[in-house]
Amino acid sequence: MSELSKLYATMMEAIYGETSLAASYIVPGKVLSAAAQLGIYQGSVKGGLVQALGDLFPASKGLLGEQFFDAMASRYVAINPSQSASLDHYGETFPLFMQRFEPLAELPYMPDLASLEWTxxxxxxxxxxxxxxxxxxxxxxxxxxxxxxxxxxxxxxxxxxxxxxxxxxxxxxxxxxxxxxxxxxxxxxxxxxxxxxxxxxxxxxxxxxxxxxxxxxxxxxxxxxxxxxxxxxxxxxxxxxxxxxxxxxxxxxxxxxxx
Amino acid sequence: MSAFKINPKDYHGVGIGLRSAHYQTILADRPDVPWFEALTDNYMNDGGYPLHYLEKIRAHYPITFHGVGLSLGGVDPIDLTYLKRLKALRSQFQPIHFSDHLCWTSHDGRHSNDLLPMPYTQDAVRHVSERIDQVQNSLGEQILVENVSSYLSYTMSDRTEAEFFAEVAQQADCLILCDINNIYVSAKNHGFDALDYLKAMPKARIRELHLAGYEDQGDYLLDTHGEAVHEPVWGLYERALEEYGEIPTLLEWDTNIPDFSVLMQEQSRALNYWTKKQARV
Incomplete structure (x- = not known):
């Protein structure tokens, strides 16, 4: 594996998960530590995907409220990295995730609504x-x-x-x-x-x-x-x-x- | 690689980034905008509202194509499906040119949908130059490559971003889209001199400038494209016009999108810098 490939693999792992390994690749700043610099990208990537889900499933977000929806979407993002250059392709399995999401057990209609929104x-x-x-x-x-x-x-x-x-x-x-x-x-x-x-x-x-x-x-x-x-x-x-x-x-x- | 064919009368002055919130206003008012920039990633689908309006607007205005999805600096193979769709779009809409960023966005099938900085090394120069060359060969013309704003730098980097950019542009024989806001944001975040960066860029390859707004997060500047262009960026823009000449410039506004009239005010301000420069000549 090339140096570039190793760097990207570590960075992508860090963006969607842990920061510890990637920090060694980053020059610590005068103000921000390596972990804090990486955190900007983690926030930007995850925040972008959470926002994309909110845009794709606006009625679900409206019913659940922003705080609950964003927390649930963050859980989804953590285990479902984007697999496309286009955000239009992100979220196809979100209704299925909602079906298995324990805190939604009392609201069994939500996955159906999300599925309708996806179509x-x-x-x-x-x-x-x-x-x-x-x-x-x-x-x-x-x-x-x-x-x-x-x-x-x-x-x-x-x-x-x-x-x-x-x-x-x-x-x-x-x-x-x-x-x-x-x-x-x-x-x-x-x-x-x-x-x-x-x-x-x-x-x-x-x-x-x-x-x-x-x-x-x-x-x-x-x-x-x-x-x-x-x-x-x-x-x-x-x-x-x-x-x-x-x-x-x-x-x-x-x-x-x-x- | 041959240069793309630009009709100078189609590509001058200060263009504006096309956003869906403004489709109706643009078609109804036909504002005095020399060209619009379309984000190709918003038009990669098979049909519907966005493509319909792009067709309508293209009938009245020249457009440029700007992408975020090629991952030019990545190590996964160039996405040929994406490239094929881009070529089809290009064939349909006949843009002035296509641009993407000097960065990576995906690895091993996982996408960040964000513009991640590359390390500035000799290997990276060779690697990204070959990939830009591959895209240019596929499209049959030179592309413009844009500098990104960044919040971190790598321990393995052994040259400045501007030096890296110049080497890549030379090796790939590509053109440059110089984002003034991104230079300012990165300069503040990394503590380098933005003017040194401007001067180190290969002037002859610069074909377009970008202007946008950032957000001051206290410890760092975040490139959000969600505010008006800030004063220090206007100042840097003025210096860029002095350094590079009258380069076609684009105003971008991607989040917290305001009424179109606000963008026209920003365009007017950008044009004032052109007038000031012309008065000095």
Missing amino acids: WHLAFHAASTNAISPDVLTGVPLDQADQLQCILVEPIYLHRSDYPLLELRALGLMTESEVDAVDIASGGGCYVVFRDGLNTQMSQVSPPLYALLEELKKPLSFGTICAQWLSKHPDLELNVYTAELIKRSWIADFRAINN
Whole structure:
């Protein structure tokens, strides 16, 4: 290992953990000791990552309060160093960490909310596709549904939760003044995170529509998906739900399946 | 390595760092700013709001690209995925040039997302020069490399930062982005003379200057880019214009971002130093 490599390994270890070894590489200052100089970088790196998590999970931070959130985020940062040059990639496993974080045991809805926030972040930065135009839709040979694949617009993410995530998010962000409390016992729902142009949005949908969206994410023919959905929802009209998908601009295309 | 092709009319005066908080104001008011600097790391995603607004703003203004993620001084291999994305961005937006920092940011897959100083040794000169050369060859043009502010120095260093910088620029045949605020912050933190640093830099390679604000932490100065440019930095800037000539200058403000009008006031002040210099000639 080169001298440079040894130095960087020791410094990175110190930045995310102990200072003792790295201090021997650093010239003590007149005012600041080697450990204190290193501490500036430790504070800057860890502080930057904690702040990044706060920016990525603003509703979670709002609900938990800055002090609790930052303390929890610091624990996460200590065991999850950044693995990307871009802070946009940092925090994917934060919801899972929250799930296992003992002090959050009394707040079981928090990991679900954080997971929803992560997908909001992904949708915000994703490339997007347009919804199918009415003209193209009219020409789709739906009588050949077994030979067609229905393509959803991008981005579109699905979430199912036992908790009222939209109300919790609104409370965390305090964007809706009428939301001053959330009844967790009111139950959860099926949520879709999507983009309308540049605007990232979240919407609660009915369980049958959600089930149809789940099926449409699979690489199956539209005919097969319709048949499977109908077998699970024999009392419902499929047309009602496909019409809603079109109305919400969530279908991008129907493509012929290449056999 | 060929020099990048700069159209002088696109690249002069005092530009401003582009931040998302100002997208709407810039598009609505079309302020008199000769060019904006886009932080490439903010536009590495596939789509969405930031890229949309960068496209809109690029339609009206020249831009430069400035990055923090290449880890030029690091020992992990240059991130080719990052470089590929950078090239695609460059092809899409046609910036005047690309710059990154003379520092390291990652090691063995772990990233600091911060600009960490290098040791100033002969080995480090050779090492970082080769990596800058690799990036320049990949991009097909010279890049600008910027000095970082620092809070520590290494026992293994055997030359000054300015000497190190000059050797690297020579060996890598790269250009220099000289951050005046960073020089001042490091000079105060390490107790060297900022003017000596200015004079030791290879003048012919300097293509851009940066100005920003620091935070006085009592025992040291912290480079936060979160305040107006401080008086001693303005003083050093004036000396830099005397030393280097009228070099395109960028105003950066990254945290506690104020109304755009505040940045325009800072730009106006920077331009006053140009006017003063011209009056003396």
